[in-house]
Amino acid sequence: MENVLTPPSPSAAPKIARPPAFNEMRRGDIIHPAYAPLDAYLRTATVAKLESKQRDANELFRRRGITFTVYDDDSGTERLIPFDVLPRIIGGREWATVSKGCMQRVKALNAFLDDIYNGQEILKAGVIPTEEVLGNKLYCQQAVGIRAPHGVHSMIAGVDVVRVGPDQWYVLEDNLRTPSGVSYMLENRAAMQRLFPDFFTRQAVLPIDHYPDLLVQCLRDCAPTGVDDPTVVVLTPGAGNSAYFEHTYLAQRMGVALVEGQDLFVERGRVWMHTTYGPQRVDVIYRRIDDDFIDPESFRPDSALGVPGLVAVARAGGVTLANALGNGVADDKATYLHVPAMIKFYLGEEPILANVPTFKLSNADDRAYVLEHLAELVVKEVHGSGGYGMLIGPAATAAEREAYRLRILDDPADFIAQPTLALSCCPTFVAQGIAPRHVDLRPYVLSGKSVHLVPGALTRVALKEGSLVVNSSQGGGTKDTWVVAEA
Amino acid sequence: MLKRTAGNCFWLARYLERAENTARLVGVAQSGDLLGGLTNDVEHQSWHDALRTVADLDEYRAQFGTVAPRAAASFLLLDRQNLSSVVSCLRAVRENARTARNRFTNDFWEACNSTWMEAQQHDSTAMDDLDGLLAWALEHCQWIRGTAADLFGDEVPEVLSAGLAIERVDFTTRLLLVHLPELIAAEDATLPGSRGYLRWDALISAVSGQQMYRQLYRGVGSATDTAHLLVLHPRSPRSLFANLERLERSLPTFTGGADTDASMQSRDLRDFISRHAQGFASEHASELLTQVLAANQRISAAIWRDHFNLPDPNVAEAPVPQAPVPDTPDSPSGSSQSQSQSQTATP
Numbered sequence: 001m002e003n004v005l006t007p008p009s010p011s012a013a014p015k016i017a018r019p020p021a022f023n024e025m026r027r028g029d030i031i032h033p034a035y036a037p038l039d040a041y042l043r044t045a046t047v048a049k050l051e052s053k054q055r056d057a058n059e060l061f062r063r064r065g066i067t068f069t070v071y072d073d074d075s076g077t078e079r080l081i082p083f084d085v086l087p088r089i090i091g092g093r094e095w096a097t098v099s100k101g102c103m104q105r106v107k108a109l110n111a112f113l114d115d116i117y118n119g120q121e122i123l124k125a126g127v128i129p130t131e132e133v134l135g136n137k138l139y140c141q142q143a144v145g146i147r148a149p150h151g152v153h154s155m156i157a158g159v160d161v162v163r164v165g166p167d168q169w170y171v172l173e174d175n176l177r178t179p180s181g182v183s184y185m186l187e188n189r190a191a192m193q194r195l196f197p198d199f200f201t202r203q204a205v206l207p208i209d210h211y212p213d214l215l216v217q218c219l220r221d222c223a224p225t226g227v228d229d230p231t232v233v234v235l236t237p238g239a240g241n242s243a244y245f246e247h248t249y250l251a252q253r254m255g256v257a258l259v260e261g262q263d264l265f266v267e268r269g270r271v272w273m274h275t276t277y278g279p280q281r282v283d284v285i286y287r288r289i290d291d292d293f294i295d296p297e298s299f300r301p302d303s304a305l306g307v308p309g310l311v312a313v314a315r316a317g318g319v320t321l322a323n324a325l326g327n328g329v330a331d332d333k334a335t336y337l338h339v340p341a342m343i344k345f346y347l348g349e350e351p352i353l354a355n356v357p358t359f360k361l362s363n364a365d366d367r368a369y370v371l372e373h374l375a376e377l378v379v380k381e382v383h384g385s386g387g388y389g390m391l392i393g394p395a396a397t398a399a400e401r402e403a404y405r406l407r408i409l410d411d412p413a414d415f416i417a418q419p420t421l422a423l424s425c426c427p428t429f430v431a432q433g434i435a436p437r438h439v440d441l442r443p444y445v446l447s448g449k450s451v452h453l454v455p456g457a458l459t460r461v462a463l464k465e466g467s468l469v470v471n472s473s474q475g476g477g478t479k480d481t482w483v484v485a486e487a
Numbered sequence: 488m489l490k491r492t493a494g495n496c497f498w499l500a501r502y503l504e505r506a507e508n509t510a511r512l513v514g515v516a517q518s519g520d521l522l523g524g525l526t527n528d529v530e531h532q533s534w535h536d537a538l539r540t541v542a543d544l545d546e547y548r549a550q551f552g553t554v555a556p557r558a559a560a561s562f563l564l565l566d567r568q569n570l571s572s573v574v575s576c577l578r579a580v581r582e583n584a585r586t587a588r589n590r591f592t593n594d595f596w597e598a599c600n601s602t603w604m605e606a607q608q609h610d611s612t613a614m615d616d617l618d619g620l621l622a623w624a625l626e627h628c629q630w631i632r633g634t635a636a637d638l639f640g641d642e643v644p645e646v647l648s649a650g651l652a653i654e655r656v657d658f659t660t661r662l663l664l665v666h667l668p669e670l671i672a673a674e675d676a677t678l679p680g681s682r683g684y685l686r687w688d689a690l691i692s693a694v695s696g697q698q699m700y701r702q703l704y705r706g707v708g709s710a711t712d713t714a715h716l717l718v719l720h721p722r723s724p725r726s727l728f729a730n731l732e733r734l735e736r737s738l739p740t741f742t743g744g745a746d747t748d749a750s751m752q753s754r755d756l757r758d759f760i761s762r763h764a765q766g767f768a769s770e771h772a773s774e775l776l777t778q779v780l781a782a783n784q785r786i787s788a789a790i791w792r793d794h795f796n797l798p799d800p801n802v803a804e805a806p807v808p809q810a811p812v813p814d815t816p817d818s819p820s821g822s823s824q825s826q827s828q829s830q831t832a833t834p
Contacts, residue, residue, distance in 0.1 A: 064593070065585065065600045239586045248588035257489050258589040274490045276642065276741045276794050 022165050022424040023436055024088065034089045034484045037203050042086075042427070042434060050429050053085045053195050060194065066187050068242045068472075081184065082477030087192060087199075088426045088439055088459040092206075092486040098169055098443065099453050101353030102159040104343060106445040109174060109330050111346035113153035117143045117326060127345050128338045136334060138383065140291065140326025142298050142311050149222045150449055153324040156215065156286070157445045158182075161353065161457075163424040170356045170421065172440065174336065176327040178288050181478075182444050183246040185458040186211060186253075188480040204485035208456035212253035214446050215286075219254075221448030222320050223283045230283035232256045233273065235264070237289050237305045247288050261289070266309035271319045284320045285310075291325055333358075333416050334382045356421065362413035370417040371408065374401045379408065379417045394420055423468055426479070428461055438462045440470050441481065455483035488590065488642045493741060494795035495587035496643055499580050499599075500650025505541075506576035507628035508658045508693075512537050513563050513573075514621050515693045520556050522685060533689060534559040540661045540693075541571055561614055564624070573624050577606045580631070590643050595634040602627040645740040649790065652734035656783045659694060659717055659725050663767075664776045666690040667714060671772060676708030684708050691716075694725045714768040718760060727779060731757045734786070742794050749789040756782045 025035045058080060061067070067078035090098075115122050116133050117140075123130045133139060158179025160172040189208055193200055216232060223230030236247035238260050251258035263273050264282065272279040287294060293303040298311035313319045329335060337358055340351045359366035359377075370377055379391040391404040408415050425436035443457035459479040460470035470476035488496075519533025534554050538544050541563070544554075551558050566572045570579075581603035588596055605627070613620045638644050666686060670676055673683030687708045691697050696716060703720075704712040720726045731753050738750045756779065760767075766775050 062604060063597050063601050065588075065596065234589075239582075244585075245588075248585070251589035252591070256589075257492070258587075259489060260491070263489050263491055276488055276490055276493050276646075277743045 021422040021436070021438060022163060022168075024090075024163070024424050024426050024439075025436075032089070032091070034091045034203075034482075034486075037199060038087065038089065038427075041199075047433060050085060050434075054429065056195055057083050057085055057191050060191050061187070064187065066183070066245055068245075081472045082463060083188060083191065084428050084437075084461055084463070084477050084479045085192075085195060086427050086429050086434070087480045087482045088441075088461075089482045089484060091484060092455075094167075095455060095483040097167070097352060098161060098441070098457075099455070101169065101171075101351070102161070102443050102445050103451045103453055104347065104349060104352050105159060105171065105174065105339060106154065106157045106176075106447060107451055108339065108343040108346050109157070109176060110152050110154055110447060112335075112342045113176075113324070113327060113330050114148055114151040115346075116329070117146055117153075122342065122345055125345065127341050128335075132334055132338075133329065136329050136332065138326070138328035138332055140329065142315065143324065143326030146315055146324065147317065148324055149225065149320060150447075152218075152222055152447045154327055154330075155218050155222055155322040155447050156182075157323075157447070158442045158458075159445060161441045161443065162356075162421060163439075163441070164421055165424075169353055171339070171353050172356060173333075174331040174339070175442075176331040177323055178290065179442070179444065180243050180246055180288075181442060181458045182211065183249040184478050185444070185456055185481070187249075188458075188478055189456065192480040203482075205482045206455035206485060208454040211444070211446075211454045211456075212250060214452045214454065215250065216254040216256065218446045218448030218452065219284045219286055219320075219322055222322060224317050224320055227283045231281060232284040232286065233259045233264075233282050235259055235261070235285050235287040235289055237293070241288075243288065250286070256286075261305045261307050264307045264310070266307060266313055269313060269316060269318045271307065271310060271313055282319060284322060286322045291328070294321070294325075332383050333380055334360075337416070356418045359417040361408055361415040361417065366417075367408070367412050371405060374405060376420060377417045378420055379404060379415055382414050382416060392420070420468075423462075426459075426461070428463065428479070430463055430465075432465075435465065437465075438468050438470070439479065457481045488646075488741065490795050492587045492590055493642070493646050494791065495583040496590070496646040497650040497653075497790070497795060499583035499587070500647040501654040502576040502579040502583070503628060503631055504651050504654040505571060505658070506573045506580065507625060508654075509541055509563055509571065509573050509576065510621050510624035510628070511695065512540060512662075512693055513560050513617075515689050517556070517560065517617060517621075518692070519685065519689050530554075531556055531559075536665050536689065537563065540665050541658075542569070557614055560617060561611065564620060565609055565611070565613065574606050574609065577603050577624075577627070590638075592634065592637055595631070595638060598627075598631045598634045602631060642741045645737040649734055649737040649741075652730040652737065653783060653787045653790075655725050655730045656727050656734075657780065659727060659730075660776050660780045660783065662690060662693050663714070663717060664773060664780070667710065667767070667772050667776070670708075670713060671710040671768060671770070673710075676710065677706060679707055687713060696723070696725070699723065711768040714772070715764075718767045719764055727760055728757060731760075738790070747789075748793055749786050752782065752786045752789055756786065 025032055025039070031039045061080050061083060067080055112122065122128055123133060154176040156179060158175040158181070160175065161169055162172050163169050186208065219232045220230050232254065233256055234247055234251040236244060236258055238244070241247070248258055257273065259273055265272055271282045271285070273282050289305050292299045294306040295308060295310040296303045296306055297308045310319070311325065314321050314325065336355065337360065340355055343349055343351045359370050361367045361370060370379065374391070375393045377393045379393070381389045391401065393401065396404070423438040423440065425438050427434050428437035430437065439459050439461045441457050441459055443453055446452040459481040461477050461479050462468055462470045462475065463477050464475045467475060516533040516537035520531055531554050534556055535544065538547050538554065538559055547562065548554070551562065562569055562572065564573045567575055569575060581599045584591060584596055584599035609620065635644065635647060666689065670683065670687055670690065673686060675681035676683030676687045678684055684707060690713065691700050694717060700712070700716055701707070703716065716723050716726065718727050721729050721732065723729055734753050735750055738747060759782070760779065763775055766772070
């Protein structure tokens with residue numbers, strides 16, 4: 001998952017100084033109405049009190065086992081992702097924009113995936129250059145011709161959104177493969193309700209706890225044709241995976257089996273799991289294993305995590321993979337540029353949420369501009385993710401920029417660039433007390449017969465002062481995200 | 488349920504029961520040792536007995552030298568190298584619970600997880616308050632068991648019940664192997680306060696059977712009655728007979744039928760026990776108990792092979808957990824214990 005927030009400014013004009021970040025809670029002395037109860041609380045809360053809440057929260061997360069496992073020794077080390085006890089609060093009207101915008105985007109992206117693996121109308125219409133899609137190394141031949149139930153290829157999508165002003169939201173990235181983190185969204189809320197019950201009685205925080213029920217409903221919606229009472233499973237790489245907690249959590253909350261590759265087998269055109277009663281047919285697999293590892297017969301032959309023959313069954317419509325194969329072509333950075341055009345093409349609508357202005361380095365004019373302004377821009381690999389292999393111009397040394405310049409010149413089409421954005425910030429409890437810290441937002445869009453989005457999301461927060469990096473491995477944490485009803 | 492998950496539940500139950508049994512065993516050894524002045528027991532016989540019950544005494548001596556109370560207790564309770572120590576068992580409980588997490592309630596999982604978190608806090612200073620440590624261990628095992636009462640009643644509780652039954656047959660048999668022959672040989676066990684009586688008291692305390700025994704049989708110290716209570720009694724919670732019956736009730740609920748190999752073996756073992764009812768209080772006790780122990784291990788292996796394992800030999804399988812304990816109390820096998828650990832989801 002993309003972790004580094006690279007806030008772009010809509011103008012391509014070079015800017016040396018970063019504009020002041022939008023503060024979601026206060027402008028001068030004016031407090032956003034949704035934050036009024038929190039503001040009142042913080043006026044009287046002592047540091048000792050907040051520290052005590054923070055300890056309670058950590059204890060709670062440890063007891064619930066909401067941890068990442070790092071097996072760097074025999075015993076296995078389990079670490080907490082830092083959790084900030086102060087919520088991020090979004091008003092209902094503001095949320096409506098984000099919510100509609102994300103759903104619109106995912107609808108268009110699903111239509112795009114269904115199209116490019118079948119009729120390819122958007123290519124025939126010349127809206128997106130054919131070479132950019134069919135020549136993309138993430139375009140998956142094994143997915144060609146698969147008819148997805150309801151045309152849904154990404155049943156679970158995470159849309160990474162950043163805010164730079166009261167009504168200015170940008171989509172940073174779409175995650176259509178295996179977006180993770182939703183368990184933190186749900187468990188952060190559960191923790192806040194235990195830690196601060198009074199807030200929830202005073203303020204109409206919209207509920208999100210039904211997410212697993214919507215998820216399983218969407219998964220069942222997408223069962224193969226002719227299956228009346230589908231069996232859904234969650235497929236995990238295993239207990240050693242760092243996100244194993246989330247896999248068990250979702251399986252438990254949906255009331256479905258959590259399987260590993262070794263629990264499944266293919267026979268008579270179907271997928272089965274080994275149960276104590278004998279083989280049981282599996283109809284929908286919510287898989288948390290990447291395409292490359294899912295079937296040694298179709299992808300990496302050395303994968304021990306997958307199920308031999310699974311892809312053939314999926315292609316024949318005998319099982320539904322969620323998310324489907326080959327989604328990577330739609331969420332990489334080259335395709336990202338075309339999402340606004342997709343929305344117009346498939347839905348006949350104007351995009352509700354804007355893309356971050358992006359330079360294509362395959363384009364000579366863009367390239368010339370970017371190479372001149374490397375110190376102000378963020379440059380990313382087209383197929384990269386997780387914040388790897390990128391250049392954050394303002395933070396890089398001259399030598400790093402020079403090295404990166406050579407990489408760009410070597411294969412310009414492999415890169416894009418974006419301006420450095422001033423991410424919005426929220427009050428956060430840190431060692432220095434309460435201070436503003438930059439945040440991003442990941443809502444999870446669910447698609448089945450219809451599209452759903454619970455009123456909430458995962459907020460990631462950069463805990464270091466001035467940092468725009470929300471990655472947990474680099475000092476990032478999470479916050480509960482409240483969407484409050486407005487009168 | 489998934490076979491692999493069933494395997495996790497089975498071993499979770501065994502390790503939980505083992506943790507509790509071992510804690511009680513240490514308590515009994517400690518009580519016995521406190522009478523050392525009275526019985527002139529300079530060799531710490533009660534600790535030898537405890538070690539013999541669940542560990543390889545020769546290996547223990549090779550590693551730690553002479554049996555000393557504090558070291559023995561630490562080995563049985565806190566030693567992470569000892570895969571059957573209470574702390575190791577609680578870790579295995581937690582790891583199996585984590586692997587099969589989606590089948591459990593939040594309460595059950597939190598009980599397993601919190602117990603392991605607290606168990607990690609116990610260092611050698613915990614030995615300064617042995618009673619407190621034992622109370623902690625027993626309370627936490629019972630807490631986990633209490634939360635298990637709310638698990639959904641289709642298969643999980645039945646698999647847990649099967650694991651419990653196998654482990655109880657194993658532990659009770661081991662205890663009897665250590666104590667019963669000596670009790671049979673003792674002439675003074677029915678005399679309260681005598682050496683034979685203390686031997687009997689240790690045995691009956693290790694299964695929490697003091698009150699039950701007195702209610703059922705009046706008096707104290709009879710080898711015949713003790714064998715009856717722990718081998719044959721159909722309602723005694725830790726008797727061999729009652730636990731084989733428990734196993735036979737559980738098996739069909741997750742194996743799809745009563746006539747599986749494991750069920751038949753269990754019935755055969757129960758018949759064997761009934762047929763030799765008199766023998767358990769005789770000079771044949773050791774021989775019979777040794778056969779029971781081996782048969783119980785075969786049942787456990789059959790359950791694993793037929794109901795928890797993957798049928799496809801081409802699929803990478805978790806190593807088959809072996810029975811956790813010695814073939815005879817005098818020659819316990821540490822190696823089989825390390826294999827049993829493998830089900831606990833090491834990455």
